[in-house]
Amino acid sequence: MASSSATIRHATREDVPTILALIKELALYENASDKVDSTEEILTRTLAHYDPSTSTFSEGFARTLLLSDPDGTVAGMALYFYNYSTWTGVPGIYLEDLFVKESYRKKGYGKRLLKELAGEVLKVGGRRLEWSCLDWNEPSLKFYESEIIGAQRKTAWVGLRVDGDALEKLAKSLLRLERKKDTLDDYQQLVGRHDGLQDLMHVIAEADGSPAPTMDFIKSNLGLARDFVEEFGKATELYNIAVCRVIGPAMYTTLPREIRDMVYEYLTPHRLDITLRPCYPCAESDLLHVYRRQDYDLYFAPQPRSRDDWLCPEHYWRDNVISPGVAHELMEAWYRNSTFNMWADWICEGWPAEWLNTLLNNDRFGARLRPRELITKFAFEVQLSYRRGEIDSHWQKSLLEALDSLFILKEATQIDLSVRFGFAEDPIAALRAFLVLIRPAFLRLRKLGYRCTIKTVRRKPNPLSKVIDEWVQELETEVKGNDNAGLIGV
Structure with missing residues (x-):
């Protein structure tokens, strides 16, 4: 002492x-x-x-x-x-x-x-x-960690550091980015001049092989005037193509990959709600639909990276606009940054592995990418059917098949499971029965390195979170001694 x-x-x-x-x-x-x-x-x-x-x-x-x-x-x-x-x-x-x-x-x-x-x-x-x-x-x-001090390890956090040459490189890159922004601001002021803007658009039109738009169209597109006209769409398209043709190649040759990835994150969706309701008759590739604006669209567009492909505006994604290198990185970022949320209001036998394989083994862009190696965020929602004190047996069998299909995802993938209550006389009892059912699969997923979360979907204050929290703690106790990869969360 x-x-x-x-x-x-x-x-x-x-x-x-x-x-x-x-x-x-x-x-x-x-x-x-x-x-x-x-x-x-x-x-x-x-x-x-x-x-x-x-x-x-x-x-x-x-x-x-x-x-x-x-x-x-x-x-x-x-x-x-x-x-x-x-x-x-x-x-x-x-x-x-x-x-x-x-x-x-x-x-x-x-x-x-x-x-x-x-x-x-x-x-x-x-x-x-x-x-x-x-x-x-x-x-x-x-x-x-002794009782004398009482410190606890922060297992859910990973320490990150940028130092030395990497820090200097990052700082200089961000400085160049700020300078580019200042330059673009200067250009916007310059194009406010009638003669400068007209010359610029003539050059762009010649390169694009289309007639130069009038000054009214361009000024309207730039917000220099509010006299929107019928051909506003054409002016917008020409302007976006012109900007992307300049910025895309310049970004690819001057900015480091980590900075480019920050830009791509703004251009890619963060969540895709993919419905698992098939439409008949339709081809196998047409089974997957994306829900947006109260409507359903095909996940695999007939003409990917075209004007009709709503998931990727054509002036961003075409090789001859932003350059092949940027287009390739942007498509990779699309898979990497997006959370693929599979809806399953009902589960039919055989859908999980078949449809998940369809998602992972087919590049929607037709660019020979490998979605299985790029997708790292996956979520799916299920609607729990619980009557007379038990889970529907057919639904239970299909759910277990759905959980088994998750193992075809890339290891370390983030998997988020959301539970909706359909017909449940006793929600707490239904949730407990559901957690017992999925426990073996969640244990296997975690031990293999998958990051898993589970939650209930309820608009009002959720009294079921305590049940899930207790279940998570019990699961933590059971896997204690393993590494913390794939930490279960609520």
């Missing part, structure tokens, strides 16, 4: 050499001595130092607590900074480095520093103290 004469205080400017020495000793312990770039000059400039004469801190990005042993030696430190939670609306503290010298361990000094930090959190009205620990550092993890 630590002696009562051990002291903790905030570091001053004069403590910088000691702080640097502790940082280097910690890096040595973590086998990362070559990663330390800090110097005394850097720490003096960037840390917030305590001034005992005024009881204030200098400007800086982080503060440091130093613990001194009764012999007067600084035995450990806790270097931290403040963060903020948007959900709770209160600040907190992130502990960047906690370190106790090897010769001073087993004295409770680590606990003393954490206790002091917890007090700092409460001083500012905060609610949480957070830090990270290397996964191989088992002694520290056991200490943090």
Whole structure:
């Protein structure tokens, strides 16, 4: 146990050499001595130092607590900074480095520093103290998770970082993007001039092989005038084609892929409601329909990437407009970003594997893409039939076939299951019976790495969420000891 004469205080400017020495000793312990770039000059400039004469801190990005042993030696430190939670609306503290010298361990000094930090959190009205620990550092993890400290691992979150050359590349790319935006703004002002816009459209018309539109059409399209005319659609089409022909190839050659993917995310749908109601007579490829605007459209368009294909506006998707490279990436992003929500108001025998295979094995764009390797978000809705205390046996058999079909999806796919209640005399009893039915399939899915969620679809406040939450916790207990891939959620 630590002696009562051990002291903790905030570091001053004069403590910088000691702080640097502790940082280097910690890096040595973590086998990362070559990663330390800090110097005394850097720490003096960037840390917030305590001034005992005024009881204030200098400007800086982080503060440091130093613990001194009764012999007067600084035995450990806790270097931290403040963060903020948007959900709770209160600040907190992130502990960047906690370190106790090897010769001073087993004295409770680590606990003393954490206790002091917890007090700092409460001083500012905060609610949480957070830090990270290397996964191989088992002694520290056991200490943090002990009853003494009470820390919990954040299994549902993945830490991400951009640093070094990647950070500089990202910053420069975004700066170029801002400059391009400024340039486009300048162009919009220039095209307000009659002569400049007319010349521009003549060049575009010659390249497109179509007659140049009149100034009224173009000005109307650009919002420069509100005299909308009958040929407004033609002006809009010409303008979009012209813009995409310039922006598409330029984006492909100048922006890194991660920035291009950000752009594609805005151009692709986020959810597709695919109905599982077949229409007869129709070809096998016509079984899948997409529900939109109170109507049904074929998922596989007769002429993909054409003006009649409502899922992809032709001025975005044609190879000769945005370039083959951008078109290919945009189609890949369409599969990758979209959640394919399969409706199943009723389930008939044999539909799951047949129709899901149709979705995964056929490229709707006719571009030889492989949807099975690209689709990572899948959802389906079922309507539960529950009467006289039991689930309909035929519906139950078909549901199990539907769950079995999910294993043909790519591993690590996000699978969201929504349950609607059709004829259910006792919704809670119906839900419990349903959860018992799907439990084996959900266990298998999770152990194979699929990410799964389940919810009920109810407009009013949902009293069934507690039942699902209890079920999830029981499932977590059963799979404890496995990795956390595919964490079940509500």
